Amino acid sequence: MKAEDIQPWVFRVEPYQGESLSHFLGRFRRANELTPTGLGKAAGLGGAVARWEKFRFNPPPSRQQLEALAIVVGVEADRLEQMLPPxxxxxxxxxxxxxxxxxxxxxxxxxxxxxxxxxxxxxxxxxxxxxxxxxxxxxxxxxxxxxxxxxxxxxxxxxxxxxxxxxxxxxx
Ligand SMILES: [Zn+2]
Ligand SMILES: [Zn+2]
Structure with missing residues (x-):
C-alpha cells in the first residue's frame, strides 16, 4: 500500500509531546471512524493494532510494522517509535x-x-x-x-x- 493510495481519506492527527501509542491510535481511529480491526487491516498489521492499544508489546512492534503504520497514519516511523517504551x-x-x-x-x-x-x-x-x-x-x-x-x-x-x-x- 502506498501513501498516495491512502491519503485522500485520511484525517491526520498530530501527536502530542510524549504521547503513548495507545492514546495516539485511539485518537487517530476516532478521527477516521476506524475500529482497531479496520486500522489493522488498512495498515496490513492484522491484530497488532488491537494489541498495541492495550500496551501488549510482546513481541515489540518491528521497524517494518511501524513503517506500515506510518504510511496510513501519516506520522513518520521514528516519531511512532517515540510513543513506545525505549x-x-x-x-x-x-x-x-x-x-x-x-x-x-x-x-x-x-x-x-x-x-x-x-x-x-x-x-x-x-x-x-x-x-x-x-x-x-x-x-x-x-x-x-x-x-x-x-x-x-x-x-x-x-x-x-x-x-x-x-x-x-x-x-x-
Ligand atoms: Zn505532570
Ligand atoms: Zn471516578
Missing part, C-alpha cells in the same frame, strides 16, 4: 497511570507514566494517579480516553490534579 526499558501494562497536571496542559496519556522506572512526574514533582481519586475506578486503556474524564463518576482528568501528592525527593 528499547530495554520495562513497562507496566497496568494500572494505567496519570499525571493530571500534565493532562491539564496537554490532553494525552504519556508513555513515560507506564515505565517501571517512573516514580512520578518530574515536571510537576507529583506522584502519578493509578485510579480515580473520587470513586476509585481504574483508568481505561488510553486508546479509549474519549472525553478526558473518569468513565464512572465523570470527574475530569485535569481536575484530579488537586488529589496528587507531592514527591518529597526531587526527581531528576
Amino acid at each position: 528499547a530495554g526499558v520495562g513497562m507496566k501494562m497496568e494500572p494505567i497511570r496519570l499525571c493530571a497536571a500534565c493532562y491539564a496542559e496537554s490532553p494525552c496519556h504519556k508513555i513515560e507514566w507506564q515505565l517501571k522506572v517512573t516514580q512520578g512526574c518530574k515536571q510537576h514533582q507529583l506522584r502519578l494517579l493509578s485510579e480515580c481519586p473520587n470513586c476509585g475506578a481504574r483508568f481505561k486503556v488510553p486508546a479509549l480516553w474519549v472525553d478526558g474524564w473518569c468513565q464512572r463518576c465523570f470527574l475530569a482528568f485535569g481536575g484530579m490534579m488537586k488529589s496528587q501528592k507531592g514527591i518529597s525527593i526531587i526527581l531528576k
Whole structure:
C-alpha cells in the first residue's frame, strides 16, 4: 500500500509531546471512524493494532510494522517509535497511570507514566494517579480516553490534579 493510495481519506492527527501509542491510535481511529480491526487491516498489521492499544508489546512492534503504520497514519516511523517504551526499558501494562497536571496542559496519556522506572512526574514533582481519586475506578486503556474524564463518576482528568501528592525527593 502506498501513501498516495491512502491519503485522500485520511484525517491526520498530530501527536502530542510524549504521547503513548495507545492514546495516539485511539485518537487517530476516532478521527477516521476506524475500529482497531479496520486500522489493522488498512495498515496490513492484522491484530497488532488491537494489541498495541492495550500496551501488549510482546513481541515489540518491528521497524517494518511501524513503517506500515506510518504510511496510513501519516506520522513518520521514528516519531511512532517515540510513543513506545525505549528499547530495554520495562513497562507496566497496568494500572494505567496519570499525571493530571500534565493532562491539564496537554490532553494525552504519556508513555513515560507506564515505565517501571517512573516514580512520578518530574515536571510537576507529583506522584502519578493509578485510579480515580473520587470513586476509585481504574483508568481505561488510553486508546479509549474519549472525553478526558473518569468513565464512572465523570470527574475530569485535569481536575484530579488537586488529589496528587507531592514527591518529597526531587526527581531528576
Ligand atoms: Zn505532570
Ligand atoms: Zn471516578
